[in-house]
Amino acid sequence: MPDQTNDRKLEHIRAIENDPLTDRSKQYFDAIRLTHRALPEIALGEVNTSCSFLGYDLSFPLLISSMTGGDHKLVKTINRNLAMAAQKTGVAMAVGSQRVLFTNPASRESFELREFAPDVPLIGNLGAVQFNCGMTAEQAQFAVDCLNADALYLHLNPLQEAVQPEGDTDFSDLGEKISRLAAQLSVPVMLKEVGSGLSPADIKLGLAAGITYFDVAGCGGTSWSRIESHRRRDNVDLGIVFQDWGIPTPMALKMANNYLDRATIVASGGLRDGIDMVKSVILGASLCGMAAPLLKPAMQSADAVVEEIEKIKTEFRTAMFLLGAPDVATLFNNRSFLLESAS
Template structure:
């Protein structure tokens, strides 16, 4: 018998393949111009892009953002290729929602990735709203154990759930449950939006729940509202109406500035190259999440993913060189490197 949760994973991928406009390509980071240095007083090969996240060293501050998981050969291929590439290039990886492994046990294979990425950062993922629908500490532990994860995303997706035909929309009183889970789990819990951004009020609630890592995941890139629009059968345009709803990622980073000394922030949503990554680090991101540009390569091979990651590494390194920043700390929160915001 078919599992609806599992089927959704493939429906999401097919919607992205059929409709290129699910990637909104808003290019919000283009509004920030950086201060070019014609005399950087550095050699390009002196640039050190290394950083540390969740107590592990990464080659540069890239996170392969959450995409998928489930009982399907395409999904297995995607996650396996992403994990192999993450390990080979020394970057972090987060998986898609692991809820499916509790409704379709064969889906666990798509999340058993530590064998392909023995040393790099891996982050598990379950929906925070599922804490109101029977999921709890045991399932969270199981999700982390299956992945061999260094942390666990609790993703927040009220817009997606509101548009999704079978969406779970009871987001009431989640903060207390998040706090209890974060206290009991052996690995850090990270709060993550899925493409509409986290507001200062959201960050405040997270901090009071003991959360110290936030993936801001703003608008500008993949629109899950538009993806879910393709799954509706009632003729409603609700998903299109809200396809660009939310806080642009660079604005979300600015809004998070007062909390920078109390938490670490991941910038994701609409980042497309190494220049966007450099701007994100300047605005306060400890890590930069990218998903959409890696999905098609992941369907092809691990080598194709590695090629894309190495492209972004070259771009990020070159941006640092042209800013006169020898290492990531010289870039991080250095607002003097922003020439102007258009």
């Protein structure tokens, strides 16, 4: 009998390849203007883009966001190339959902990445809703151990599950289950959306459950609603109707600002270059996640991923230089870099 969880991974990749509109390309970050400095009073070569996350020193605040995993040659190639590139460029990496580990043990190889990325943060990934479907803390720890992960993403994807033909849609009382899991795991739990954004109410629930890491993962980039629409065999256009549903990432960052004294925020969802990353850090993000710009390079080689990451890093450093920001700490949550519109 086919393994639906495993096969779904490849179907997702093919949908992204064949339908360019799965990337909504909303460019919500374009509305944010920054204060250019004609006299930045620093040298470009002295701009320090480094930061730290989960106890590691990173070359700049980039996270290779969750993409895939499973028992397919392409999937294994993608994850290995991403891990090698993360190590070479000194950035963090998160894997796609590890639920497939429990339906297809052969998929484990796609998540055994620590040997390729020994010196950077690796983040595991499971769907939070699965803890309403029988998943246990022991299984979560197994996923962490398989990756030798430094943290575990619990992804929150009610829209994707609602559109998905075989979706799990019982999200009731998850806060309590997340709290219990966080107390039992050997690594921190991080809550993330998958492209519709975290609201302040979601962050408050997470904080009450003992979570301090949140990936707002807003809308504007890849639409999992549209991706799942390709997998439906009925005439219902639910995934298309909701393809742009959610909180745009810049707005989600602004809404999370009141929690920066208690929470570490990751920005993802529609970030496409180093300028978007700089804007995210200014809005309070400690790390910036990208997936779509790195997927095609990852299907080619680790070197292709490295080239793309280095391009993004150059953009990030250049934007810092043009703002007169000597280091990432100067950027963080510093609204003075935002250009106020004339009134």
